[in-house]
Amino acid sequence: MADAIIFDIDGTLIDSVDLHARAWQETFARYGIEATFDAVRGQIGKGADQLMPVFVPKEMLDRLGEEIQKERGKHFREKYLPLVKPFPKVRELFERLLADGKRLVLASSGSRDEVEGYKKLAGVEDLIESDTSSDDAEKSKPHPDIFLAALEKLGNPDKATVLVIGDTPYDAEAANKAGVRTVGVLCGGFPESELREAGCIAIYRDPADLLERIGEWADR
Secondary structure, eight states: OOSEEEEOOBTTTEEOHHHHHHHHHHHHHHTTOOOOHHHHHTTBTBOHHHHHHHHSOHHHHHHHHHHHHHHHHHHIIIIIGGGOEEOTTHHHHHHHHHHTTOEEEEEOSSOHHHHHHHHHHHTOTTTOSEEEOGGGOSSOTTSSHHHHHHHHHTTSOOGGGEEEEESSHHHHHHHHHHTOEEEEESTTOOOHHHHHHHTOSEEESSHHHHHHTHHHHTTO
16 A cells, blocks of 8 residues: 655646756757757656757767756747646545645656746645655666655655655656555557556546546555
8 A cells, every 4th residue: 555655747737848858958958969858758757867968969968967957958948947837636645645644755867946836836835744856866767766755755664555646757767666565647649558668557647637537546
């Protein structure tokens, strides 16, 4: 039975995946790097440390990687952050889980500033026990660091009593490496087949579907 739930944020609680992909694609273009939207979108869910090497030549990455990352962050905040919206029923889902005695933690590959903003945007700032960001991990998803940090903030409970909720194969891969089961959601736009192949034990449409069918997964 799950006593604690670790939630990814982007694509799971808030509708931001396409916007992040656009910000990366447009930032890469400023540096002469051609990358299609679909190619970039397929990498969203990883942190910058894992995403950039897919598109940025190593010599440029060594020389300009930090600059590119900062430019992407600035571009996203200025152009796309105002467009980000939470998926329906996020707060209601969290309230129900709390009422059922679950402990709730957020775990994101995003920066600390992004996570702080997203908690407010999703309306769950007062409902979570803790959260982790890229600042808490040496490597981002699909490495397990962020989920291991979340487990530590929970007091390192029995991993059989913890579930991860995420929208990307990278969430499931990272959770599996951390020894935790993953429930997938489709609202981030990744195919169900990829989520299942990555190890998700169950898949739902979005937070509203998780709430409606809570009895199927929350006590697994």
